[in-house]
Structure formats: structure tokens, C-alpha cells
Amino acid sequence: MCGIIGLVAKNYVNQMIYDGLTVLQHRGQDAAGMVTCDDKQLYLRKSNGMVRDVFHTRHMLNLKGNMGIGHVRYPTAGCASSAEAQPFYVNSPYGITLAHNGTLTNSEALKNDLMREDLRHLNTNSDSEVLLNILAHELHHADKPRKDIEIEDIFLAVRRLHQRCRGGYAAVAMITGVGILGFRDPHGIRPIIFGRRRTDRGNEYIIASESVAVDSLDFEIIRDIEPGEAVFITVDGELHTRQCADQHEYAPCIFEYVYLARPDSIIDGISVYRARLRMGESLASKILRLYPDHDINVVIPIPDSSRTAALPLAQSLGVKYREGFIKNRYIPRTFIMPGQTIRKKSVRQKLNAIDLEFQGKNVLLVDDSIVRGTTSREIVQMARDAGAKKVYFASAAPPVRYPNVYGIDMPSVRELIAYNRTVEEIAQVIGVDWLVYQDMEDLIAAARKGNPSITRFDTSCFSGEYVTGDVTVDYLAHIEALRNDSARQTVEMGDDGLTDLSNGG
Numbered sequence: 076m077c078g079i080i081g082l083v084a085k086n087y088v089n090q091m092i093y094d095g096l097t098v099l100q101h102r103g104q105d106a107a108g109m110v111t112c113d114d115k116q117l118y119l120r121k122s123n124g125m126v127r128d129v130f131h132t133r134h135m136l137n138l139k140g141n142m143g144i145g146h147v148r149y150p151t152a153g154c155a156s157s158a159e160a161q162p163f164y165v166n167s168p169y170g171i172t173l174a175h176n177g178t179l180t181n182s183e184a185l186k187n188d189l190m191r192e193d194l195r196h197l198n199t200n201s202d203s204e205v206l207l208n209i210l211a212h213e214l215h216h217a218d219k220p221r222k223d224i225e226i227e228d229i230f231l232a233v234r235r236l237h238q239r240c241r242g243g244y245a246a247v248a249m250i251t252g253v254g255i256l257g258f259r260d261p262h263g264i265r266p267i268i269f270g271r272r273r274t275d276r277g278n279e280y281i282i283a284s285e286s287v288a289v290d291s292l293d294f295e296i297i298r299d300i301e302p303g304e305a306v307f308i309t310v311d312g313e314l315h316t317r318q319c320a321d322q323h324e325y326a327p328c329i330f331e332y333v334y335l336a337r338p339d340s341i342i343d344g345i346s347v348y349r350a351r352l353r354m355g356e357s358l359a360s361k362i363l364r365l366y367p368d369h370d371i372n373v374v375i376p377i378p379d380s381s382r383t384a385a386l387p388l389a390q391s392l393g394v395k396y397r398e399g400f401i402k403n404r405y406i407p408r409t410f411i412m413p414g415q416t417i418r419k420k421s422v423r424q425k426l427n428a429i430d431l432e433f434q435g436k437n438v439l440l441v442d443d444s445i446v447r448g449t450t451s452r453e454i455v456q457m458a459r460d461a462g463a464k465k466v467y468f469a470s471a472a473p474p475v476r477y478p479n480v481y482g483i484d485m486p487s488v489r490e491l492i493a494y495n496r497t498v499e500e501i502a503q504v505i506g507v508d509w510l511v512y513q514d515m516e517d518l519i520a521a522a523r524k525g526n527p528s529i530t531r532f533d534t535s536c537f538s539g540e541y542v543t544g545d546v547t548v549d550y551l552a553h554i555e556a557l558r559n560d561s562a563r564q565t566v567e568m569g570d571d572g573l574t575d576l577s578n579g580g
Contacts, residue, residue: 076335076483077161077176078102078147079267081247081255081282083308085274087111089138092145095281095288096126101337102176102284103149106160110172112310113140115252117170121146121160142255142310144247146174149484159201162249165211169221170251173210175203176284177244177265177482180545183553185209185239202242209236210248224253226307226315233258233305234319241545243328243481243533245300247282254309257282261320262542263302264328264481264533266342270294271314280308285340299343302326326542329532330483332522333472334443338383345525348383353521354471355384355441358513359391362439362469365511371467372436375399377454378426384471385441394439399432399461400454422453434462444472445501446485448492452505459506468507473515474498477539478554480546485536487555 078099082088092109107129108121120134126147130138146161162174179185179202186205189195193212197204213232217224233256243264248256259267269282270289281294289296300306303320327343328335338348362369373395376385379402389396403425432438438458445451451468458466474493479485488494492501502510515537523529535541 076102076149077174078284078288079144079174079176079245079247079282080146080284080288081144081174081249081257081308082280083142083255083310083312084279085276085312086141087139088141088143089135091281091292092143093126093130093135095283095292096145096147098288098291098337099147099284100126102335103147106148107146108148108161108174109138109143109145110162110164110249111138111140111143112249112251115170116140117164117172117251119162119164119172121162123160142249144172144174144249144255159199159203161201161203163199163201163204163207165195165207168211168215168217169224169253171207171211171214171248172251173203173207173246173248175206175244175246176267177246177260178202178242178480179205179240179244180242180480180543180550181240182242188239202244203246206236206240206244206246207248209239213239214250221252224250229256229307230305230315230317230319233317234321237261237303237320241543243543245284252310254307255280255282256305256307257300258305258319259300259302261303261323262326262533263299263323263343264326264542266327266331266336267300268296268298268342269300269306270296278312278314280312280314282306282308285336285342287337287340290339296341324531325529326531326533327529328479328481328483329518329522329534330444330472330479330536333518334380335483338380343526343529345522345529350522350525351380351383351443351471352387353524354513354518355386355388356391357517357521358384358441358469358471358511359388361514361517362388362392362511366509369467370437370465371439373397373399373432374439374441375432375458377440377442378402380443381441381471384443388439388441388469392439397432399429399438399458400426401429402426422450423457426454426457428457428461430461432461433458435464436462437465437467438463439467439469440507441469441471443470444475445470445492445505446475447490448501448505451492455506465508466506468502468505468510470510470512471518473512473518473537474501475536477536478551479536480541480550480554481533481535481543483536488551489555 217228245267303323374389
């Protein structure tokens with residue numbers, strides 16, 4: 076899960092990209108980067124850290140140009156190295172930069188092809204660098220000077236990219252002095268949307284991971300980029316779109332609606348906020364079926380993403396809704412921390428219980444999902460320490476039993492609390508009196524009601540069914556080795572990292 080943004084405007088885009096990245100900060104807090112284009116000159120700044128820490132005044136002054144792309148990074152496997160901060164750059168052809176959200180499931184084979192057949196060198200282990208080099212190699216087939224490159228050449232390169240790449244990916248790329256490209260994998264797993272703003276000097280365009288970035292920068296949403304589709308915006312502000320995949324279908328990641336996306340975003344025509352409201356309603360119906368004589372006194376959400384589901388759940392159960400935990404917003408989200416030791420230590424730093432809401436009460440805690448269970452166990456103990464008589468737990472999502480391979484940092488499968496455990500066993504591990512999960516059918520219905528034309532979602536982390544059809548036992552064993560906590564490490568980078576890139580081609 077990363078955040079991407081691209082802009083073509085009539086004035087400098089550095090401040091808009093910065094503002095857009097702050098809106099997308101929830102999609103990645105490990106690293107941030109931006110590259111801008113001024114005529115045929117590129118300016119790049121990227122480093123580890125959050126947006127506000129990466130970009131200082133001295134960097135912004137150097138990020139010149141009316142066209143640019145940005146990225147916030149969230150590591151999906153291995154180390155959180157600054158060498159893998161995005162955007163990435165290749166000189167040939169033309170000078171291309173790229174920012175990417177997702178994971179390629181055939182990246183190892185692609186790396187071999189790039190080095191042995193395409194004669195391209197890779198500097199990192201990042202899928203994004205692989206994707207960039209595939210795009211650059213296919214664009215090189217045009218064999219034209221920059222001034223003669225045509226829109227058809229760009230779309231043909233994306234078509235060939237789709238034929239070679241597997242997995243979930245949404246990307247923005249910038250061709251120096253030519254324009255901005257946005258494209259999405261043929262299953263539409265990862266989100267990407269584009270919009271327009273009319274000015275006296277002509278149209279300006281934005282491409283971003285979520286609609287909230289489009290809204291916040293005062294652009295009008297045009298629509299989501301469709302699965303397999305590419306969108307190209309010339310440096311002069313001309314918009315071109317083309318379907319570039321021979322076979323394509325909608326199968327967006329359902330975990331976006333559960334947890335990843337901001338509630339004020341609309342993804343593929345589905346309001347994330349309303350989908351989460353429906354999750355709460357259906358979860359309440361299940362509780363009433365299982366425990367018609369429940370003795371719940373109060374429903375308390377675990378902030379922040381579960382609030383939307385918890386409120387209609389409380390209303391449907393006819394019990395009080397209360398804020399029982401206060402969140403310290405200066406502690407990073409534990410879900411994206413690099414190691415289990417740091418993650419466990421931070422839970423009580425991140426949340427503090429309001430004792431008055433727990434004392435002597437039977438409390439139903441609501442969370443969007445349970446992944447490792449470490450945070451859940453700590454929070455349950457906090458509720459008991461605050462005086463709760465009984466502690467129940469409800470998850471707005473089904474049990475997470477399988478790794479996600481399309482760009483979400485699900486841990487090693489053996490670190491998933493639901494792996495090889497029943498619901499009753501999970502309840503015992505996290506220390507609750509009873510535990511209830513959302514049913515898969517209800518989760519799909521909650522999302523699909525927002526856009527009935529979408530008939531399939533990627534539910535792989537719940538069901539183990541991978542929509543790309545190429546995920547093997549060997550591949551899962553490979554990512555298992557990459558994702559276990561003992562394999563993770565953090566590499567620090569120097570403070571500056573501002574680069575003046577020469578143009579290519």
C-alpha cells in the first residue's frame with residue numbers, strides 16, 4: 076500500500092504535490108518523494124520519513140516545473156531502505172520517472188529478463204524499479220527522438236507492459252518534456268483516479284491513488300482509471316485515454332474499503348464511508364443472530380478506521396456508543412511498523428483508555444480487522460485494566476488467514492493470528508469473552524452495494540483465492556521468507572538526497 080500522485084498544471088506543481096501527498100500520508104509513512112519537470116530538466120527529492128520531514132523549504136525551492144509526480148512509501152517486504160524510496164528514474168529513453176503502488180507477482184522472472192535479454196541494470200529489489208524498466212524498454216521500441224514520440228507509441232508500450240507484468244499495480248510515470256502517464260493492472264486491484272481543473276490558461280489534470288487527493292486540491296473528479304486502461308496527459312494539458320489490456324475485469328482489493336482508504340474517498344464508484352456503515356449494520360445483525368440475549372452495555376471503537384462501522388453497529392444493537400480510547404496522533408500506525416518488537420511496544424503509547432467508559436461495564440470493542448492480534452490483545456488488556464467487567468470483540472472483516480501479495484504489508488502467514496486457529500482459539504489468544512467476525516458474504520455485499528456493476532473483489536487475504544491466477548505455493552513460500560519479522564531491518568539515509576537529474580534521450 077503506497078500513495079501516488081501526478082500533476083500537469085499551468086504553474087509550478089511542487090506545492091500541490093506536497094499537499095496531495097500529505098492527504099495520502101495514511102497510505103505510507105516510511106518514505107516520501109517527488110520529481111518535477113521544468114522544460115527538459117528533472118528535479119528529484121526523496122528520503123525516508125513522512126512528507127513533512129522529507130520536504131523542507133530548501134527542497135521545495137529546487138523542485139521547479141509545471142509537471143511532476145509524487146509518492147509516499149509503505150514497505151511490503153524486506154527492509155525499509157531509503158534506496159527504495161520513490162519515484163525511480165531511468166535515463167533511456169527520454170528520461171522516465173515512475174511511482175508505483177502494488178506488487179508484481181512475477182518480479183523475479185522479470186528481473187532476469189531485464190538483465191539478460193533487455194540488457195537493463197537494476198539497483199534495488201523494488202518491484203517499482205522493475206515496472207519502470209519494463210515501461211522504458213517497451214517505449215524504447217518506438218525508436219524515435221523525443222520530439223517525434225506519439226501518443227500511440229506510449230499506449231503501445233503500456234499494452235506490452237500488461238502482457239509481461241502480473242500482479243496488482245497502479246502507477247504514474249513522467250516522460251521528461253512530454254507528459255504524465257497513469258495506468259492500472261488488468262484486474263484493477265489497486266486504486267487510481269484522475270480529475271481536471273479548468274483555468275483561464277487551459278486545463279490542469281491530476282492522477283492520484285484516492286479521490287480525497289483530487290477533492291482536496293480542488294480538482295473535479297473525472298473517473299477512476301479502469302482495469303488495464305492508461306491515461307496520458309501531455310505537458311500542454313491534453314488528455315488521452317486508451318484501454319491497453321487484451322483481457323480485463325474489475326476485481327478491486329476489498330481491504331481498501333475495510334481499512335486502507337480514507338473514509339472520505341470514493342473508490343471505483345463505492346463510497347468507503349458508506350461501505351463501512353454497511354459493514355457495521357451487517358455485523359450487528361450477526362451478533363443479534365448469535366447472541367440474541369447479549370448483555371453488552373457499551374460499544375467502543377478502536378480508533379480510527381473502525382469508528383464508521385461501530386456507530387451503526389451500536390445503533391442496531393440498541394446500546395450506547397462511546398469513545399473509550401484516545402489516540403496519540405504522533406505515534407505511527409503499528410500496522411506499518413518494520414518489526415514486531417517496536418510494534419508491540421508502541422500500542423500503549425498510541426492509545427490511552429478513558430476508565431469511566433469501562434468501569435463495571437460489559438464492553439464490545441470494534442475494530443476494522445485483526446491481523447497479527449498483537450494490538451488487539453494489548454487493547455483488550457487495557458480495557459480490563461480500566462475496569463471492564465466483560466470484554467467482547469467484533470471485527471468488521473472476516474479472519475485474515477492468508478498473505479496479501481498485491482501490495483499490502485500482511486505479515487508472514489505464520490504471524491497471522493487466524494492462521495490455523497478457530498474463532499474460539501483466537502478469542503482465547505487475545506483474551507476476550509467472545510469474538511465475532513464479519514461473514515465474507517456480508518463484507519462483499521457491503522462493498523458491492525455501492526457499485527453493483529462490480530461482481531468480483533480481490534478477497535485473497537480472507538479467502539486465499541488470488542485473482543491473477545498465478546500465485547503458487549513456491550511464490551507464497553518466497554514472500555513468507557521476505558515478510559517474517561526477523562528479515563526486516565531499517566536502513567537510514569542522509570538528510571539531503573536532493574538530486575538534479577539530467578534529461579535523457
